[in-house]
Amino acid sequence: MCDLEGTSKEHVPPLCLFPEPKDVKGLNFRNNLITVPSCEKHNAKKSNDDEFLLVAIAGIVGNNQLGYMQTITKVNRALRRKSSDFLGKSIMKNIKSGTKNINGYEFPVLFGNPDHERFLNCFEHIVYGLYFHEHQKRFAGEVSLLLGFIEHTQKDSQTFLEFCRKRFEMEDLRLEEKGQNPDVFKYQFCEPDVDGLIGFKLTFYGGTEVFGALIPEGKKPSYTLQDQILSMGLPIQYTLGDEKFQFNQNPDSNDNLHPLKKINK
Numbered sequence: 503m504c505d506l507e508g509t510s511k512e513h514v515p516p517l518c519l520f521p522e523p524k525d526v527k528g529l530n531f532r533n534n535l536i537t538v539p540s541c542e543k544h545n546a547k548k549s550n551d552d553e554f555l556l557v558a559i560a561g562i563v564g565n566n567q568l569g570y571m572q573t574i575t576k577v578n579r580a581l582r583r584k585s586s587d588f589l590g591k592s593i594m595k596n597i598k599s600g601t602k603n604i605n606g607y608e609f610p611v612l613f614g615n616p617d618h619e620r621f622l623n624c625f626e627h628i629v630y631g632l633y634f635h636e637h638q639k640r641f642a643g644e645v646s647l648l649l650g651f652i653e654h655t656q657k658d659s660q661t662f663l664e665f666c667r668k669r670f671e672m673e674d675l676r677l678e679e680k681g682q683n684p685d686v687f688k689y690q691f692c693e694p695d696v697d698g699l700i701g702f703k704l705t706f707y708g709g710t711e712v713f714g715a716l717i718p719e720g721k722k723p724s725y726t727l728q729d730q731i732l733s734m735g736l737p738i739q740y741t742l743g744d745e746k747f748q749f750n751q752n753p754d755s756n757d758n759l760h761p762l763k764k765i766n767k
């Protein structure tokens with residue numbers, strides 16, 4: 503993250519995401535965890551964010567059993583230690599309860615607006631850490647992120663997300679999945695493209711997905727004609743495999759969906 507000397511080790515992703523044996527009937531999901539050196543400043547700042555990340559993603563609908571186990575054990579313990587308004591104050595705004603139909607069953611769920619900035623900060627740390635782990639050096643540049651587990655209200659953002667997901671599912675992008683405890687966390691890095699951009703996908707608990715790109719310092723992505731038309735707000739359709747993805751169908755939309763720009767909305 504910075505040029506200061508690494509004085510401690512930090513887990514990537516945070517250790518608390520990996521179940522403790524006592525919470526999963528003695529099973530071990532803490533094999534060969536990734537650690538990277540960290541300066542004191544960055545390590546000290548992180549522990550609150552680690553807990554935020556665990557509480558915010560473990561119980562997301564679509565996660566596997568381990569996410570569920572983490573929710574009913576470690577997350578619940580954390581919530582009991584906090585004040586009763588912790589969820590609504592520190593995790594999601596405008597919380598509403600409801601149900602969601604999954605495979606024909608109605609499940610009780612909470613809906614709300616996520617703390618997007620804080621999520622970006624957490625995942626940015628993880629991506630820089632993974633890059634260091636892979637290359638034994640700092641990544642000099644920016645990270646652009648797209649949170650796959652959030653339902654975007656703007657149609658173009660949601661379409662773009664599905665576009666990314668499809669791209670990673672396609673044959674030519676079948677990339678090696680890394681991570682020694684893949685049911686908790688796994689990641690994929692693409693080879694750098696012509697502009698040096700490195701696409702990636704992170705998956706937590708089998709269902710919580712984050713897409714993004716590492717953009718090297720001083721590298722300006724080259725724009726294709728399609729990109730330009732897209733940024734002008736004209737309707738456009740991409741075909742990927744057997745699926746079509748339509749953007750800018752609503753002329754009033756000022757949705758900023760370009761993949762190479764930092765998505766902060």
Ligand SMILES: [Zn+2]
Nearest residue numbers: 503504541544
């Ligand atoms: Zn630092």
